Amino acid sequence: MSAPATSAAPSYYEATADRGPPRAPLAGAHDAEVCIVGAGFAGLATALGLVERGVQGIVLLEAGRIACGASGRNGGFVFGGYSLGGAELVAQLGAEEARACYGLTQTAVDLIRHRIAAYAIECEAVDGGALLANWFDDDAVLDREQRLLREHFGVEWRRIGRDELARQVVTTRYSGALFEPDAFHFHPLKYALGIARAAQAGGVLLHEHSAVRAVERLADGRFRVATDGGTLRARHVVIAGGGTLRGVLPAIERAMLPIATYVMATEPLGARLEALIPSRAAIYDTRFAFDYYRRLNDTRLLWGGRISVRDRRPEQIARFLRADMLRVFPSLEDARIDFAWGGLMSYARHKMPQIGRMDGGALAGVWHACGFGGHGVAPTTVAGEALAEAISGRRPLPDAFRRYGLARTWRPFGLLAAQAAYHLAELKDAWRGRR
Numbered sequence: 143m144s145a146p147a148t149s150a151a152p153s154y155y156e157a158t159a160d161r162g163p164p165r166a167p168l169a170g171a172h173d174a175e176v177c178i179v180g181a182g183f184a185g186l187a188t189a190l191g192l193v194e195r196g197v198q199g200i201v202l203l204e205a206g207r208i209a210c211g212a213s214g215r216n217g218g219f220v221f222g223g224y225s226l227g228g229a230e231l232v233a234q235l236g237a238e239e240a241r242a243c244y245g246l247t248q249t250a251v252d253l254i255r256h257r258i259a260a261y262a263i264e265c266e267a268v269d270g271g272a273l274l275a276n277w278f279d280d281d282a283v284l285d286r287e288q289r290l291l292r293e294h295f296g297v298e299w300r301r302i303g304r305d306e307l308a309r310q311v312v313t314t315r316y317s318g319a320l321f322e323p324d325a326f327h328f329h330p331l332k333y334a335l336g337i338a339r340a341a342q343a344g345g346v347l348l349h350e351h352s353a354v355r356a357v358e359r360l361a362d363g364r365f366r367v368a369t370d371g372g373t374l375r376a377r378h379v380v381i382a383g384g385g386t387l388r389g390v391l392p393a394i395e396r397a398m399l400p401i402a403t404y405v406m407a408t409e410p411l412g413a414r415l416e417a418l419i420p421s422r423a424a425i426y427d428t429r430f431a432f433d434y435y436r437r438l439n440d441t442r443l444l445w446g447g448r449i450s451v452r453d454r455r456p457e458q459i460a461r462f463l464r465a466d467m468l469r470v471f472p473s474l475e476d477a478r479i480d481f482a483w484g485g486l487m488s489y490a491r492h493k494m495p496q497i498g499r500m501d502g503g504a505l506a507g508v509w510h511a512c513g514f515g516g517h518g519v520a521p522t523t524v525a526g527e528a529l530a531e532a533i534s535g536r537r538p539l540p541d542a543f544r545r546y547g548l549a550r551t552w553r554p555f556g557l558l559a560a561q562a563a564y565h566l567a568e569l570k571d572a573w574r575g576r577r
């Protein structure tokens with residue numbers, strides 16, 4: 143057995159994407175119609191959504207490099223829904239509004255597909271659907287989910303029995319699965335860079351290494367946004383800073399729990415990978431603390447899971463994710479781990495995205511799109527569309543999001559509570575698994 147070895151270097155995505163030269167930081171004093179803070183998926187989708195609606199004068203300010211946060215480091219699953227589960231969505235919003243809200247993410251999945259084609263974004267998209275594999279020997283788990291999706295969201299996820307699944311994913315770990323045909327997976331960093339290029343081609347000015355330090359409201363109703371090197375006077379400001387936003391807008395930061403989650407990629411496994419996982423789907427399982435994985439085009443296995451409120455070194459990440467992988471695929475004992483990395487999600491207490499506009503205080507009028515949690519690829523596109531519609535004056539924000547405001551998370555207690563809840567859920571999963 144070879145010991146797990148991680149390159150301390152960047153994520154697999156950083157190692158395989160061509161970023162090109164950095165965009166120049168903001169310098170000097172300028173005016174803008176819209177200033178967007180943060181070039182993750184939420185900020186990028188807002189910028190491109192505005193361009194597509196004919197809005198000009200957009201400036202996007204990014205503290206590091208494009209999609210250097212969760213958006214360029216995630217599992218690459220593109221599917222409907224939110225971090226908040228479907229059953230809770232129905233319970234909280236009622237059947238009609240929940241269906242509309244879920245439907246926004248389905249439209250977003252279609253839009254992401256459309257943009258990949260329309261802007262010729264080479265992001266290794268694999269239209270293979272997603273498999274929700276049942277970790278428990280209990281069909282009721284899948285029955286419930288399938289019924290919920292069919293009855294409340296009008297979505298049909300196909301049932302796959304144990305034997306059929308074992309031909310698609312060669313392991314004895316699962317008792318069956320649901321197949322979500324509309325899902326796909328991609329190289330998230332290449333996608334983000336493609337969206338950034340499309341936005342720039344549409345006139346957006348994009349500045350990297352331009353951390354926003356302060357936002358203030360001016361007497362004429364506009365906002366002044368300051369970085370270390372320059373200032374912008376803008377009619378609209380959109381905060382899309384994800385889990386790394388610090389020291390800019392306390393009301394937004396207090397409403398978010400930055401929580402880490404982890405991914406690794408094996409060495410290229412050659413024909414062995416397809417023999418083990420003939421399915422082209424993105425795969426995850428029915429536990430609360432689930433594994434997720436998918437085949438990469440260069441025959442590596444990308445594997446993710448776990449959450450923590452603490453920072454972990456790549457060696458630690460590789461060690462615990464490798465142990466998870468071996469529980470499902472023991473034959474990968476000798477597979478080397480080439481990359482292991484983490485990323486910060488931003489979670490709201492209610493687990494729904496916070497897409498809205500500050501309606502009080504010194505910064506009333508500032509738009510925000512944050513709190514996408516671990517299920518954010520489609521919802522960030524929902525946010526981009528909703529904000530672009532609202533800012534361009536076409537349609538107010540969807541009602542459903544008003545309900546999910548900037549609820550305070552009471553850090554650090556909120557973080558400790560989130561970690562404790564996760565461990566409790568892990569214990570429950572283990573107990574159910576043994577039953």
Ligand SMILES: Cc1cc2nc3c(=O)[nH]c(=O)nc-3n(C[C@H](O)[C@H](O)[C@H](O)COP(=O)(O)OP(=O)(O)OC[C@H]3O[C@@H](n4cnc5c(N)ncnc54)[C@H](O)[C@@H]3O)c2cc1C
Nearest residue numbers: 180182183184205211213216217218219354384485518519
């Ligand atoms: C490891 C991991 C795996 C995941 N897997 C999946 C998955 O498979 N499918 C899925 O749907 N979701 C997944 N998610 C969740 C998804 O990636 C996130 O919900 C989504 O990317 C959040 O996008 P964002 O734009 O809100 O935040 P981010 O991507 O974090 O972007 C915020 C940006 O704002 C910048 N910024 C912060 N502060 C400032 C400032 N002061 N000035 C300027 N810029 C600033 C940051 O540098 C960053 O680039 C995963 C997340 C992680 C971490």
